[in-house]
Amino acid sequence: MNKEKRLQLIKEIISGEDISSQTELLQKLEEKRIKCTQATLSRNLRQLRVSRVPGNSGKLKYILRSGEHAEHIDQEITDIVHAVVDTVWAQNMMLVKTLPGYAAAVASHIDRSSRIEIAGTIAGDDTILLVPNDNYSRKTISKVLKQVLPGVQQNVK
Amino acid sequence: MNKEKRLQLIKEIISGEDISSQTELLQKLEEKRIKCTQATLSRNLRQLRVSRVPGNSGKLKYILRSGEHAEHIDQEITDIVHAVVDTVWAQNMMLVKTLPGYAAAVASHIDRSSRIEIAGTIAGDDTILLVPNDNYSRKTISKVLKQVLPGVQQNVK
DNA sequence: AAAAATAATGTATATTTTTGCGTCATTAAT
DNA sequence: ATTAATGACGCAAAAATATACATTATTTTT
Numbered sequence: 261m262n263k264e265k266r267l268q269l270i271k272e273i274i275s276g277e278d279i280s281s282q283t284e285l286l287q288k289l290e291e292k293r294i295k296c297t298q299a300t301l302s303r304n305l306r307q308l309r310v311s312r313v314p315g316n317s318g319k320l321k322y323i324l325r326s327g328e329h330a331e332h333i334d335q336e337i338t339d340i341v342h343a344v345v346d347t348v349w350a351q352n353m354m355l356v357k358t359l360p361g362y363a364a365a366v367a368s369h370i371d372r373s374s375r376i377e378i379a380g381t382i383a384g385d386d387t388i389l390l391v392p393n394d395n396y397s398r399k400t401i402s403k404v405l406k407q408v409l410p411g412v413q414q415n416v417k
Numbered sequence: 418m419n420k421e422k423r424l425q426l427i428k429e430i431i432s433g434e435d436i437s438s439q440t441e442l443l444q445k446l447e448e449k450r451i452k453c454t455q456a457t458l459s460r461n462l463r464q465l466r467v468s469r470v471p472g473n474s475g476k477l478k479y480i481l482r483s484g485e486h487a488e489h490i491d492q493e494i495t496d497i498v499h500a501v502v503d504t505v506w507a508q509n510m511m512l513v514k515t516l517p518g519y520a521a522a523v524a525s526h527i528d529r530s531s532r533i534e535i536a537g538t539i540a541g542d543d544t545i546l547l548v549p550n551d552n553y554s555r556k557t558i559s560k561v562l563k564q565v566l567p568g569v570q571q572n573v574k
Numbered sequence: 575a576a577a578a579a580t581a582a583t584g585t586a587t588a589t590t591t592t593t594g595c596g597t598c599a600t601t602a603a604t
Numbered sequence: 605a606t607t608a609a610t611g612a613c614g615c616a617a618a619a620a621t622a623t624a625c626a627t628t629a630t631t632t633t634t
Contacts, residue, residue, distance in 0.1 A: 263612070281590060297614055302591055306471045312591095313468035320463075320622090325470060367541070379473050379507035380514075382541035389539065389546060393473045393507050420582070438620065454584055459622055469621095477592090 266294050278321040309374040340369050341409050356388040363388050373408040423451050431479040497526050498566050513545040520545050530565040
């Protein structure tokens with residue numbers, strides 16, 4: 261089982277070419293030796309907030325909602341992560357502290373992960389306010405952030 | 418037969434409330450004495466570039482695609498209200514999404530209303546976090562915002 | 575004004591997506 | 605170390621959407 265890898269690949273594929281059905285995406289994944297069922301894809305796409313929109317040609321295609329213009333997340337991850345200094349919970353929201361001037365970059369990175377668990381972020385200079393969507397626990401959010409910002413230590417409680 | 422009217426109504430309905438299926442939309446239309454079939458809706462939605470996206474709650478909903486907003490971007494915004502793209506509730510706070518770069522201006526506008534119901538706002542580039550004071554309901558806050566930013570459509574639920 | 579071309583629509587159906595449920599795996603709690 | 609809780613997944617069925625085809629309306633051309 262390698263969900264993370266699959267999610268990453270899904271993002272890459274749909275932002276790289278026009279995919280119009282889950283079955284089609286399934287095949288593309290299979291070419292990369294990643295197998296799952298269409299049902300799983302349906303769930304994954306929701307989690308990534310991928311949506312199917314009428315493209316310019318009129319044909320339907322999948323797009324990353326918040327990451328339309330952005331490139332996929334790649335090697336830079338590790339760099340960005342180093343800017344994170346601390347994470348704190350308050351009022352059911354997470355405060356992510358960064359090195360001065362890095363908040364925007366990290367927030368943008370979080371935004372582009374398009375995770376459904378996150379309602380939105382607001383970045384100042386060295387602090388990010390991360391607002392979870394309703395009904396997601398701190399624990400869940402922490403997990404998500406762990407995926408989005410691998411290696412960052414978190415104070416869950 | 419009155420396609421134009423129907424298209425207009427579709428836009429109004431889906432931007433005013435959360436609709437999650439064409440059948441549901443069909444019923445809303447019928448309430449307004451506009452009748453057609455699901456097949457026609459499917460075609461109309463494509464024409465309007467409406468798409469179905471996983472909303473914050475995880476549930477699917479129809480939205481008018483960014484083409485609209487994109488047009489706005491080039492234009493000069495005369496009324497600050499027009500910069501507001503969407504409002505979302507999460508964690509008992511309201512997220513006000515704006516066109517890129519407009520959050521500060523809109524937030525400032527909200528602040529200057531000095532409404533007691535609002536504890537404060539924090540603005541990023543295109544998102545405002547509006548923090549209500551304790552013991553004010555979502556509904557109340559929505560009403561306040563309606564007064565402060567007249568004409569902005571809100572999804573209360 | 576008739577004919578021809580184009581657009582809109584409904585019906586029935588095909589295609590696609592979503593979901594309830596059972597199972598197995600992973601993680602947390604006792 | 606067990607047991608409980610959570611998450612991921614496949615399968616199959618349900619739900620939802622898209623479309624081929626036929627028909628009717630609308631517009632354009634002659």
